[in-house]
Structures are given as structure tokens and as C-alpha cells.
Amino acid sequence: MKKVAVLAAAVALSNSVMAADADTQAQQAQIDELKAQIAALADSMDAQVSEPANPVHIGGYGEMHLNLNQGDDNEIDYHRFVLFFGKEFNDRVRFFSELELEHSLAGEGKPGEVELEQAYVEYDVNDSMKARAGLFLLPIGILNETHEPETFYGVERNNVEKRIIPTTWWEGGVSLTGSIVDGLSYDVAVHSGLKNDEAVIRSGRQKVAEATANKAAYTARLKYTAVPGLELAISGQYQDDILQGGGNDEIGASLVEAHAIYQTGGFGIRALYAQWNIDSDVESVVADNIGASKQTGYYIEPSYRISESVGVFYRNSMWDTTAGDSADSEKTQNDVGVNYWLAETAVLKADYFRQETAGEFSSAGYNLGVGFSF
Amino acid sequence: MKASMLFRSLVLLRRSALITLSMIASVVTLPVLAANTYYTPEQIVSEVFGNASDDSLEKGALWMTPERRAEAKDLLGDAPRQARIRYQAYRGNYLWTLSETGKEKPITFAVQTSGGQIVRIEVMVFREVRGDEIRLPQYTAQYEGLSLNSDGALSDHIDGISGATYSVRSMKKVAKMALLLDRWANEDNAVTP
Numbered sequence: 365m366k367k368v369a370v371l372a373a374a375v376a377l378s379n380s381v382m383a384a385d386a387d388t389q390a391q392q393a394q395i396d397e398l399k400a401q402i403a404a405l406a407d408s409m410d411a412q413v414s415e416p417a418n419p420v421h422i423g424g425y426g427e428m429h430l431n432l433n434q435g436d437d438n439e440i441d442y443h444r445f446v447l448f449f450g451k452e453f454n455d456r457v458r459f460f461s462e463l464e465l466e467h468s469l470a471g472e473g474k475p476g477e478v479e480l481e482q483a484y485v486e487y488d489v490n491d492s493m494k495a496r497a498g499l500f501l502l503p504i505g506i507l508n509e510t511h512e513p514e515t516f517y518g519v520e521r522n523n524v525e526k527r528i529i530p531t532t533w534w535e536g537g538v539s540l541t542g543s544i545v546d547g548l549s550y551d552v553a554v555h556s557g558l559k560n561d562e563a564v565i566r567s568g569r570q571k572v573a574e575a576t577a578n579k580a581a582y583t584a585r586l587k588y589t590a591v592p593g594l595e596l597a598i599s600g601q602y603q604d605d606i607l608q609g610g611g612n613d614e615i616g617a618s619l620v621e622a623h624a625i626y627q628t629g630g631f632g633i634r635a636l637y638a639q640w641n642i643d644s645d646v647e648s649v650v651a652d653n654i655g656a657s658k659q660t661g662y663y664i665e666p667s668y669r670i671s672e673s674v675g676v677f678y679r680n681s682m683w684d685t686t687a688g689d690s691a692d693s694e695k696t697q698n699d700v701g702v703n704y705w706l707a708e709t710a711v712l713k714a715d716y717f718r719q720e721t722a723g724e725f726s727s728a729g730y731n732l733g734v735g736f737s738f
Numbered sequence: 739m740k741a742s743m744l745f746r747s748l749v750l751l752r753r754s755a756l757i758t759l760s761m762i763a764s765v766v767t768l769p770v771l772a773a774n775t776y777y778t779p780e781q782i783v784s785e786v787f788g789n790a791s792d793d794s795l796e797k798g799a800l801w802m803t804p805e806r807r808a809e810a811k812d813l814l815g816d817a818p819r820q821a822r823i824r825y826q827a828y829r830g831n832y833l834w835t836l837s838e839t840g841k842e843k844p845i846t847f848a849v850q851t852s853g854g855q856i857v858r859i860e861v862m863v864f865r866e867v868r869g870d871e872i873r874l875p876q877y878t879a880q881y882e883g884l885s886l887n888s889d890g891a892l893s894d895h896i897d898g899i900s901g902a903t904y905s906v907r908s909m910k911k912v913a914k915m916a917l918l919l920d921r922w923a924n925e926d927n928a929v930t931p
Contacts (some may be wrong), residue, residue: 405821406821406822409820409821410820410821410822421842423842450842452843455773458867486867491774494867506900509901510900510901515903546871546874547871547874589871589899589901590871590874590876591876592876592877592880592896592897592898592899593897593898593899593900595899595900595901625900627897627898627900628895628897629895629897630895708907
């Protein structure tokens with residue numbers, strides 16, 4: 365009787381163990397299924413994260429300046445507010461644009477301007493070559509292509525690039541950019557030319573605004589970036605006639621610009637030289653701008669990034685927009701200042717400048733600025 | 739697939755003046771992707787793990803728990819948006835494939851870490867318009883041996899490219915993220931018997 369009881373108990377126990385086994389197996393199967401579901405959910409979430417969406421890309425930058433000009437009116441000015449729009453149409457074709465409002469208010473009698481500074485279609489010809497057609501920034505100088513406020517020292521853009529190059533300079537045409545070997549790139553462009561009968565280069569930029577296009581201009585640049593922290597570049601521009609066929613003579617003009625940038629650890633240095641050579645016939649064409657046949661400028665700017673937020677700089681510049689005559693019209697300027705980065709692309713700036721013209725003191729002052737880009 | 743992609747591009751450009759240029763270019767040059775692929779996943783695995791057979795590679799994934807997300811945000815200012823980060827490992831070396839937006843498009847990097855240090859970093863796919871110098875050996879070599887400081891910074895400075903700061907920034911961010919992932923992966927593996 366006990367044996368039967370034991371046997372019955374054993375059978376019952378083994379039944380319940382088997383039932384428990386079956387329960388465990390069922391639970392295990394459920395766990396496995398849940399695991400598979402979670403994995404599938406995670407995969408689908410991750411797929412959404414890693415596939416790049418293709419929206420319109422919006423960006424921009426802005427900067428406000430306070431100029432405390434000793435001996436002159438102080439001025440506060442929202443110097444620039446810029447919006448970028450761009451989009452990839454497909455893997456090889458995209459467009460990029462830049463729209464700018466200067467000095468807050470544009471229109472009749474207002475100090476500002478609304479300007480189209482970039483608007484081009486870009487096409488990847490191959491692995492190492494891109495072509496652009498439209499309105500684009502010329503590949504000359506340091507600031508012309510890269511001038512968001514957090515990328516340079518000093519509240520205002522330096523006078524050498526502003527007056528000589530003259531930054532910011534854009535034209536309409538076509539360009540090709542590519543790399544010759546790793547770290548050595550080239551740019552060549554055919555585009556609209558300057559037009560000014562006083563050989564004031566800065567005023568000769570037609571800004572692709574119903575611009576006279578009788579005489580094209582050609583720009584080329586070689587840039588070396590094979591060493592980390594170093595950029596060496598040389599650019600040249602040539603055009604037949606800065607009068608765009610409107611004068612009796614053709615006044616040709618050519619520009620040479622070369623610069624070096626080196627940044628390692630906190631230490632940085634920028635050095636730039638630019639020179640215009642304009643046909644000597646220009647001297648008989650201009651009414652006031654005597655000596656405009658040669659225009660030169662250079663600057664050297666060492667800087668030190670003390671920490672992630674603070675950097676200091678000193679700049680020594682010289683420029684002369686009428687160097688072609690014997691009269692001393694050389695302007696020199698010394699700047700010293702500090703940048704305080706609130707974030708990677710938001711910056712507060714302060715600087716002091718002192719300018720001399722032909723060896724005599726001409727102006728000095730302090731500048732404060734706030735800028736951002738996104 | 740390449741042929742049909744090329745055909746679609748040509749159709750889109752039919753009314754554009756660029757068609758002539760592209761026809762000449764495609765005759766003269768090799769057909770390529772606009773995004774430059776420097777390493778495929780297979781190539782990077784064979785570079786990093788050499789002759790190790792596929793079976794001997796450990797394929798794992800780190801779950802981004804809320805604690806880990808908070809730690810990443812705290813230390814690096816940002817956390818990966820994925821739920822899981824996959825990796826391959828062999829003999830204490832981890833291989834991470836991470837993407838980070840440059841200025842506008844994602845750049846895909848491969849980072850090899852071991853024992854809290856970067857062994858190697860490469861650019862797998864570069865999609866930006868400029869800044870691809872970061873893939874050159876003289877740029878990537880700067881990351882070898884770097885580790886993460888207690889304040890979330892890399893243990894040495896990196897020289898970049900003056901006109902393409904976004905690309906350099908992404909690479910530094912990915913390097914830091916890989917070191918943090920390496921730390922977590924080692925923690926995970928220390929716990930598991």
C-alpha cells in the first residue's frame with residue numbers, strides 16, 4: 365500500500381515536475397519571444413536614427429557691434445544677420461544659398477542692405493571634383509569663405525581683407541574645385557568682373573545685380589592642408605577690363621593673394637598678403653583716386669587660446685589703396701583683443717585698435733561685439 | 739545598383755546645362771558615389787582584426803540605459819540617440835562604428851579601442867562638401883593612445899583644419915564617445931562571468 369502511495373506520489377510529483385517543466389518551457393518561449401520583439405523594436409528605432417533624413421538645411425549667423433570711437437560718435441549696429449538655406453537634391457547635386465541683411469534696416473534712405481551672397485547649384489563631377497554654377501564666394505583670402513563671427517578674432521573684419529581683397533566678395537559664374545593629391549586642392553572659376561571707373565576695388569563689386577558682363581574675370585587658388593593645423597594658400601585673379609568696355613581704353617587688373625594659417629594647441633597665427641596691379645592707364649582715367657594702379661596690404665595676427673572659452677590676439681596690419689603714386693597713403697593699424705566663447709558657435713568679443721595714416725595718428729577706439737552662428 | 743543610380747542622376751539633369759559636363763566626366767572618370775566611402779564595414783573589420791575568423795569575433799551590443807545616457811550627457815554634452823550600440827570585439831579590442839553630423843551631413847567613423855585608449859580611428863564615409871582631410875593618416879594618427887580625462891576631454895590636443903572646424907569637432911566627439919563606450923563595455927564584461 366505504501367509502495368502504491370509512494371508510486372502514486374512519485375507519479376504525481378513527476379507529473380507536476382513535468383508540468384513545471386512545461387511551464388518553464390512555456391515561460392522560456394515567452395521570454396525568447398519578448399527578447400526577439402525588443403530586439404526588433406530596437407533595430408527599427410536605430411534604423412530611423414542612423415538613416416540621414418534629407419530636409420532643407422537651415423543655418424545662419426549674426427553679429428552686433430558697439431563701436432566706441434574716440435573723438436567721434438559711438439555707434440551700435442546689428443552689422444549682419446544672415447540665413448543659409450541648402451538642400452541635397454540627390455547624392456550628387458545640391459544647392460546652397462546665403463541671404464544677408466546688413467545694418468538692420470534696408471530700403472530707400474536706410475543704412476542697410478538685403479543681399480544675396482551665395483546661391484549656387486553644386487555637382488559632384490567625381491570623387492575628387494565638384495562643379496558650381498551660380499553666385500558664389502570667390503576663393504581668395506582667409507575671411508572670404510569663412511567669416512562666421514566665432515571663427516575670427518576682432519569685432520570688425522580686418523581692414524586688409526576688407527579693403528584690398530575686398531571681403532566679402534562674390535560673383536556669378538562657374539567654378540571647379542578638386543584635389544590634386546591628398547591635402548592639395550585647387551579652385552578655378554570664370555565669373556563676372558569688377559566695374560568701377562575710379563579703380564576703387566571695393567566699390568567695383570557688382571554683386572551680380574544686373575551686372576555688366578562684357579568682360580569676365582578668372583580666379584584660381586591652390587590650397588595646401590596636408591599638415592594638421594596648417595593652411596597655406598595662394599590665389600590669383602585676372603580680368604581684362606574693370607571698366608567693362610565702357611571706356612576708351614581697357615583697364616586690366618590682377619590680384620595676387622597668399623596666406624598662411626597655423627594652429628597648434630592653443631597657439632595660432634595668421635599671415636596674409638594681397639596686392640592689386642591695375643593697368644597704369646588707370647591713372648589717366650580716374651579723377652580722384654590717384655595711385656590706384658597699385659593696391660597692397662598685409663597683416664600678421666598671432667593669437668593664443670587660453671582655454672576653451674577664452675582667446676587673445678594681436679594684429680598688425682598695413683594697407684594702401686593708392687600705392688601707385690609717391691604720396692604716402694599707407695594706413696597701419698594695431699589691434700589687440702579678446703574673444704570669449706559662450707558656446708562653440710556663440711562668442712563675445714572686445715578689442716582696441718589704433719590706426720595711423722601716413723605715419724600720423726588717424727583714429728582709435730574700442731569695440732564690443734556679440735556673435736553667433738548655427 | 740550603381741548603373742541605375744547613374745541613370746537616375748542623368749535623367750534629373752537632362753534639362754540642365756551640366757549634362758554635357760557630366761557626360762564628359764563619366765566617360766573620362768570612374769563612376770563614383772558623391773559620399774566618399776573610404777572603408778566598407780568588411781574592409782574595416784579586416785584592417786582592425788586582421789585574420790581573425792568571423793566566428794572568433796564577439797558581436798555584442800551595449801544598451802543605452804537612462805543612467806548611461808545621463809553619464810554621456812554629463813561628460814560629453816550629448817548622448818547617442820540609438821537604443822543599442824553594436825560592436826565587434828576580439829582579444830580586448832573593441833570596434834565601434836559611429837556617425838556624427840559634421841556641418842550638415844553625417845560622417846561615419848570606425849574607432850578601435852582597447853583598455854580605455856584609442857588604438858585607431860578612421861573615416862569610413864565622408865559626406866560633407868569640405869573637410870575630408872581629417873581622414874588622412876597625419877590627422878588620424880593624432881588620436882592613437884588618447885584616453886578620456888575625468889572632465890570628459892581627450893588626453894591630448896588635436897590639430898585640425900582651419901576652414902573645416904565642424905569635421906574636426908565631429909571626429910573628436912566620436913573619439914570621446916568611443917572611449918566612453920569602451921569603458922562601459924569593459925564594465926559589462928567584468929561583471930559577466
